[in-house]
Amino acid sequence: MTGAMKIGVAGLGTVGGGLCRLIETNGSLLAQRCGRSLLVSAVSARDRRKDRGLSLEGARWYEDPVSLAKDPELDVVVELIGGSEGVAYEVVATALSAGKHVVTANKALIAHHGTALARIAEEKGVTLAYEGAVAGGIPAIKTLREGLAGNRVTRVQGILNGTCNYILTTMRETGREFGEVLDEAQKLGYAEADPSFDVDGVDAAHKLAIITALAFGCEVDFDAIQVEGIRRVSAIDIAYAEELGFRIKLLGIAQRRNGAIEQRVHPCMVPKSAPIASVEGVFNAVHAEGDFVGRIMIEGAGAGERPTASAVAADLLDIARGAQLPTFGISATALESLPTLPMAEHRGAYYLRLLVVDRPGVIADVAAALRDEDISVEAMLQRGRAPGEAVPVVIVTHETGEAQMAKALARIEALKSCLETPRMIRIEQP
Numbered sequence: 001m002t003g004a005m006k007i008g009v010a011g012l013g014t015v016g017g018g019l020c021r022l023i024e025t026n027g028s029l030l031a032q033r034c035g036r037s038l039l040v041s042a043v044s045a046r047d048r049r050k051d052r053g054l055s056l057e058g059a060r061w062y063e064d065p066v067s068l069a070k071d072p073e074l075d076v077v078v079e080l081i082g083g084s085e086g087v088a089y090e091v092v093a094t095a096l097s098a099g100k101h102v103v104t105a106n107k108a109l110i111a112h113h114g115t116a117l118a119r120i121a122e123e124k125g126v127t128l129a130y131e132g133a134v135a136g137g138i139p140a141i142k143t144l145r146e147g148l149a150g151n152r153v154t155r156v157q158g159i160l161n162g163t164c165n166y167i168l169t170t171m172r173e174t175g176r177e178f179g180e181v182l183d184e185a186q187k188l189g190y191a192e193a194d195p196s197f198d199v200d201g202v203d204a205a206h207k208l209a210i211i212t213a214l215a216f217g218c219e220v221d222f223d224a225i226q227v228e229g230i231r232r233v234s235a236i237d238i239a240y241a242e243e244l245g246f247r248i249k250l251l252g253i254a255q256r257r258n259g260a261i262e263q264r265v266h267p268c269m270v271p272k273s274a275p276i277a278s279v280e281g282v283f284n285a286v287h288a289e290g291d292f293v294g295r296i297m298i299e300g301a302g303a304g305e306r307p308t309a310s311a312v313a314a315d316l317l318d319i320a321r322g323a324q325l326p327t328f329g330i331s332a333t334a335l336e337s338l339p340t341l342p343m344a345e346h347r348g349a350y351y352l353r354l355l356v357v358d359r360p361g362v363i364a365d366v367a368a369a370l371r372d373e374d375i376s377v378e379a380m381l382q383r384g385r386a387p388g389e390a391v392p393v394v395i396v397t398h399e400t401g402e403a404q405m406a407k408a409l410a411r412i413e414a415l416k417s418c419l420e421t422p423r424m425i426r427i428e429q430p
């Protein structure tokens, strides 16, 4: 056994506290697995006096986590503070520049600065690892970087935000509306106090940007992602989805087409029979397609103290074993800068829900708008009759282009008999 691996932990909140507890609980098992002990020898957090239920015996305390990152005795710095800029960025850049390995669970940081940080890590010959950043405890990064390393990945997609999946699942199970279920998710501690990163799709987009880089060997490009959250998903859409044989999920999807990358996060209707449709509650899932392996899906807890600590510990073990894994699976200097496929070039089937006046000729007007854009209808649903009054009409289309759909929707919305902006949800066949 070589000497202990000395770890500095910056951030002792949910994940940092969990990591210290994991090392306290499973320390001897980890030492057996990597041939050396993992020693938390320095820590930093905002409040030194706070009782975290951790012994942290012998660990040096740093008020300033950037000073911790410079501590010459540390082999590895674990950044568990959060945020894409400011102190978290400084901690990671400082530690890498000082030739220390870094482990982080900070998806916002990797989504915004992953390429630049990977280049520093490579120049310095150290590891930058971030398994906890994507889908918490699920080994999504290891699966893409190592397990599927023999494949050309053609598509990757996932349920990447537990809060949204919990809200959508609960809306379906209880028939309640978004706002009410969001309140409950906040009370249960799933959603952030400011839940906009979760429900507006930003958190899922951070994670998608990272797995896209890994899957396709390209630079991390958060700004290239088309993002739409779940605020506009209503109980009526969930009920119609059920009736039509679908579930609504917030998916992050990336695929390579015509030398470009399509990256999008938005609510999707997926067939109930698709494995990803049965991933419920706060669980996450990552689904990938490789040219040799075919389709695989991994599912599990995407957040929380213990699952995320489990992911951080796996990264620490790799480092302790001496594994030198390139940050995004290939040399950081070889990451391609690939063009983004505009959303207007997306092709797929669509669910449309209109609120129209129930009178003869309305459906003919709607059908004409679709016909003129060459959009073929697979199914149409109108429940009940309410002459002269508002009725919802649901349409499912065959595969068509997003640009054509946008034109048809603009024309439908302009009809006098159309009483509100039509609701459109893309249908995915995973």
Ligand SMILES: NC(=O)C1=CN([C@@H]2O[C@H](COP(=O)(O)OP(=O)(O)OC[C@H]3O[C@@H](n4cnc5c(N)ncnc54)[C@H](O)[C@@H]3O)[C@@H](O)[C@H]2O)C=CC1
Pocket (backbone or CB within 6 Å): 010, 011, 012, 013, 014, 015, 016, 044, 045, 046, 047, 063, 064, 065, 079, 080, 081, 082, 083, 087, 105, 106, 107, 108, 132, 133, 136, 302, 303, 304, 305, 308
């Ligand atoms: N909580 C979860 O389930 C998951 C969290 N993550 C990521 O892990 C990271 C940490 O998240 P949590 O543990 O939930 O956060 P947290 O808010 O529970 O803990 C943050 C810690 O950082 C410390 N901190 C903040 N500013 C500091 C400063 N200027 N100097 C020193 N310490 C400072 C706080 O005192 C606290 O100990 C974030 O990047 C988050 O996105 C990733 C996956 C799941």
Ligand SMILES: N[C@@H](CC=O)C(=O)O
Pocket (backbone or CB within 6 Å): 136, 160, 161, 162, 163, 164, 190, 191, 192, 198, 203, 302, 303, 304
């Ligand atoms: N807020 C996230 C948890 C961290 O990744 C989620 O709800 O999935």
Ligand code: NA
Pocket (backbone or CB within 6 Å): 131, 132, 133, 134, 135, 136, 137, 138, 139, 140, 141, 311
């Ligand atoms: Na993970």
